[in-house]
Structures are given as C-alpha cells and as structure tokens.
Amino acid sequence: MKEPLPARVRVLVADDEPLVRAGIVGILGTDPAIDVIGEAGTGHEALAAARACRPDAVVLDIRMPGLSGLEVLRELRRAGPPLPCLFVTTFGEDDYVAEALRLGADGFVLKSGSPHELLLGVHAVAGGGAFFSPSVARRLLTGRRVGESGRAHDARARFDRLTPREREVLRLVGQGLTNTEIAGRLVLAEGTVKVHISSILRTTGARNRVEAALVAVHAGEA
Template sequence: MTTHQPRPTRILVVDDEPLVRAGITGILSTDPGNDVVAEAGTGLDGLTAVRTHRLDAVLLDIRMPDMSGLEVFCELCRAGVTVPCLFVTTFGEDDYIEEAVRLGASGFVLKSGDPHELLMGVRAVAGGGAFFSPAVARRLLDGRLAASFSETQRARVQFEELTPREQEVLRLIGRGLSNAEIAADLFLAEGTVKVHVSSILRTTGARNRVEAALVAVRSHEA
C-alpha cells in the first residue's frame, strides 16, 4: 500500500543580504518538510514572487533599502493576499514591529536567534498559528511597545472573562498552535475551534490572532 506523503511547506525567503538569505534557506532546508521555492533580494522582487508561486509562508526581512518588509506586507494586505508572513528582525526595529502587529503579521523571529526558532516559526504560521521569538515577545511586552497592549492586570481580566474552553484555546494560541493543532490537542472539530477563536477575539478586543497571543503571554497563560 502506498503511504501518502504530506505536501511540503512552500516558502519564499525575502532578504536583501545574500549571506543572510542563504543562511535562512539553509536552516529551513534542514527540515525535509520545508521547500524553499523562491528567494528574493528586494521587496519588489518579493512581491513578484508571491504573485508567481503558490506559497504557504513568506519570510520577510522587516527592513530593506528599496521596499521594507512592512511595505511588502501592506501591499499584500491591500491586494487581498492572505499568505502568512513571518518577519525576520533585529533589535531596534520596534516601530516596524509595532506596525506589523497592528496590521496582522503572523510572527517574528530574530536574525540572531536560535535556528530552531526559525523552524518553529515557519511551522506555526504556515499552519495558521502565530509565533514570537521569546526575545521579541519580551520587547513587545517590556519596552515602549507595551503601551500598545493591555497591562498585565487587564490581560488577566480579559482572560478571566473567557469560558474555560476559550481559555484552553487561548493558551494554545499563545504557544503558536494552529487551529488544526488546537483541535487535535483538545479533541475538537476544527470548525469548533474557529468559533472559539472568533469569540476570544471579540471578548478580549484583540484585532487579530497575534494580539490574542499577546493577551495569553501577558497574562502568563502561554
């Protein structure tokens, strides 16, 4: 009997530095479940590649000279392209990160971080989840970006307003799980998880899955 092999995760890597781009591609290629189908050295080339290829995830350097990753993301949003975008960032790019969160980016990894975080991030966002490198999450919560989100006490109140099942779902969102993974973990139908996620966003006031994950992190439930 022929064993069905899952389709690999099709990825686009966009970074203006050739060595960094090659390094990211090399790390991703260590997982046989990944397929880097295209690379781009400019934001404009990245936009073209997104329109050319069928993708499961896009890795975007958040700051590039011709067209930043944020500008690429904004253009994709305007065009109605919903491919998950994982931003690759460095310290000191808080303004970009804040705006990317507001617009609904799927996650962030540090260029100087653990390569395993890159693999985890791609797996999470390609599956419909959200992912933060721990160092990025700390900056979101501890730096001046913290003004964009609730204080810890408010996050706790928001969390307590959820039903017990919604709290379970939010904890798993905070850990970067996709709806399918949450459904498997909690023995629920994926459609039921989607209903819970919609209710969580409505109750907490989170504008997207990333902000919901931040509620879980700030309330120390992720």
C-alpha cells in the same frame, strides 16, 4: 497501504542581504518538509513573487530598501486571503516589530537566533499559528514602557470575558499552536477550534491571531 506523504510547506524568502538570504535558505533546506520556491532581494520582488506563486509562508526582512518588509505586509494584507508572514529581525528594531504586529504579522524570529526557531516559526505560521522567538517575546512583554501595567490589566480584563473553553483555546494560541494542534490537544474538531477563535477575536477585539496571542501572553496565560 502506504501512509500519505506529509504536506510540504512552500516558502518565499525575502532579504536584501545576499549572505543572510543564503543562510535562511540553507537552514530551510535542512528540513525535508520545506520547499523554498523563491527568493527576493527587494520588497518589490517579494511582493511580486508572493502574488504570483502564493506560497504557504513568506519569510520577510523588516528593513529593505525601496519597499520595506512592513510595506510588503501592508500590501499583502490589502489583497486576497491572508498570506502567513514570518519576520526576521534584529535587536533594536522594536518599533518596527510593533508596527508589524499592528499590520497583522504572524511571527518573528531573530537573525542571530537558533536555526531551530526559524524552522519552528515557518511551520507554525504556515499551519495557521503564530510564533515568537523567546527573546523577541521577552522584549515585547517586559520592556519598561509607560503603560505596561495598564496593558497587562487590559489584557486580563479581555481574557476574563472569554468562556472557560475559549480561555483554553487562547492559552494554546498564545503558545503558538496551530488549529490542528489545538484540536488534538483539546480533543475537538478543527472546525470547532475555528469557531472558538472567531469568537475570541470578537470578544477580545483582537484584529488577528497574533494580537489574540498577545492578549494571552500579556494576561500571563501563555
């Protein structure tokens, strides 16, 4: 009996720079498990395409003329079930990254980063996980901002309120693992992992999976 073919990931790519967009599409095309089902050069096009075809993941540029990637994310979060969004960013856009996190972005990769990170990021967010390019994570976590030590203390306090099993789950969430991968790692049913994550969100006050992952990372647990 033949093994069933793995599910393919349907991706929409939005970037206002044609060469950058073509590069992203080209990289995604090297993965036989990814199908690029649409391209958009403006935020308005991206929003319309995302609503029309409901891809498994959207790769979004943060800054686009007219309707920005942040505004696209805000609109997508207002309507229907969450659509995984992976942002491509450049150095110097930390304020945009912080706002995207607040709005519920699922991950970030650098335009100047490794193509492998883009592929990992798409698979992670499409599978229900979160993903940060290491350099983006470092900037978020080690930036010398006022209140950084207070943030770490708050994250530790929230992490310590979790049960031992929830801490195990959150550590893996912080590493970008999907529910399926966490279930396999901890030998749990996937439904049990979902229950743990719902409890983690309630206990830590995180609004989404990415905020929960940041609790683990700021607490030094991921």
